[in-house]
Amino acid sequence: MNDMTGSFRESAVAVEKKASLLEAVNLALHRAMGEDPNVVVLGEDVGVNGGVFRATVGLREAFGFKRVIDTPLAETMIGGLAVGMAAQGLKPVIEIQFLGFIYAAMEHLVSHASRLRNRTRGRLSCPLVLRSPMGAGIRAPEHHSESTEALFAHIPGLRVVIPSSPARAYGLLLAAIDDPDPVVFLEPTRLYRMNPQPLADDGRRLPLDTCFTLREGRDLTLVSWGASLHETLQAADRLAERGVSAEVIDVATIKPLDLDTLEASVRKTGRCVIVHEAPRSCGVGAEIAASLYERALLDLQAPIQRVTAPDIPPPLYRLEHLYMPGVEDVLAACESVLNYA
């Protein structure tokens, strides 16, 4: 029932085998390193160990220690090193082991990676990709469950991409590595091993800066990204059982936002629910809602609703299910939007 294949524009060709989102990331990294000798992978435990989630497994064996580099345990250093490497024309793909540990690297992303092209009038640039697992739902320890995509989305010059299916992880990561500017690529840990899908390792890129309409619908628009898309699609199934036709959009690139696709959908359906796992205040949902009000107020038949985490730290894991929006929460928001006078 649950459509996590993201079948939109991803019709299976030359399907070899099923891949999880994690395996899709690994396949894309192998593909990118094989295609371009300038691609290097570095981070904590990415080499011999293949990464703590095994996203980089096999790369060291395939491409050698000069291109798959175990770094000292210092996130600031990883961020700064990537800036220097990228300025030299390498394409570093750095891994921050968990999103909760990224803050030490933020200065390099914000003050340098995102600005080097502008600061040098295009003489130097920063084609780096920062990969990091994100989100709650895997019973992880403290500081291992954050969803802080909005922090990066606020920074001019950065792209922020969050895949929600194996196919989109594969195609978007390849596109992110190709991109001549820095990209923050956040991988929902809750989806890492969930529901493997047929995936052709054909090197095909998916477009950045573009939303993916996973299902077309008439009655309301459900907007989400990352792991929350799982519950969002389940909610759409439940609505369909009741004869309510929901359009489901995977934002995928959080920055810059493809507002045209979102606007067109909301103009059509007149109703919108935004679902994200990150805390509500100043979340990307707020940006989307504000933009839709600016563009399509008179086409809206109900106020836009957001289903998010509350503004609290991600809890220790026994109550994390209350932190993350559940299917019932999405459905409740849909009810209020559908029943609005």
Place this chain on the structure above:
Amino acid sequence: MHDKLAIPYTRYLAPDGRPLGDLPAWADDAELLVRLYRQMVLTRLFDQKAVALQRTGRIGTYAPTLGQEAIGVAVGALLRPEDVLVPYYRDTAVQLMRGVRMEEILLYWGGDERGSAYVDPAAAEDFPICVPIATQALHACGVASALKIRGGHRVALTTCGDGATSKGDFLEALNVAGAWQLPVVFVVNNNQWAISVPRRIQCGAPTLAQKAVGAGFPGEQVDGNDVLAVYDRVRAALERARQGKGPMLVECISYRLGDHTTADDATRYRSAEEVKQAWQEEPLKRLQSFLAARGLWDERREQQLLADCQAQVQQAVEAFEAAGQQPVEAILDYVYARWPVALAEQREMLLERVARREASLQGGASHE
């Protein structure tokens, strides 16, 4: 005075220019010594002009390099074109030797994006000056990693002040440089003052150079007002890195004779007596006296040099002032390789803002 803990300290010339002992063999190269002196004088005159331009409102805040000329000029003379400089904001001296034009430096501090262009290919791979403290040390390690991955004999050299050595970025840079034996040279300009905080309360270690020892590679101190000392030890550091023998740190002990920036007033936190004493040690007079004693310099040459440098600086000021207005695209066109379609509306917003301001100017005081 210098508790060295086995940290070498190098000084060849006394403050009055008198050699303290045998000089290194390369110091027989009279042409080189004169070239270093000429460049130090040019740097100082340009620097003075930049401060004057700020005082008269023609550029914004500027970080003077007064008293630091020996360090930057020695580094600039030693780097090869293919090496990569990763500088900080008090590096006018070395930037001028890397092909960055005086008018570009004035444009940058004058608030004009075009000052970041560095059109001279000599600086093609150099970083721009870094304003956040010490982050550049890590960028240099990234550059050095790339150089090492690709093989060859190129070196990255990065500079910073004494305050920067307190920051995690600096220490993480030393750590990775040592762990990976990177072809990188750290030049610390210990000018005694991080804005108002003096060296003695910046760090408890007797030398800044010994931080390198903790990271597994050599650190040395030199008299940063003695261009011969700086040149000799940075030369050794570059040679070492070029041969694949790993990093080295050179702590150049100098004194910031000027304010931190033109927005600072150093009289608030240090005594006139201290500054007066520091002027006795300054690098230009020291080298000039040495050259004169060797018969390589005299008053006639000095006057000719001053005239030449003034003319060069004046020409740059004229180019700076003739640059005209930058178009609005200057703040749009380099943020992304290609402006994202998804942000098209924001580009329009800015262009409309330009049109509105122009209409406002033409229409007088109306805010409509």
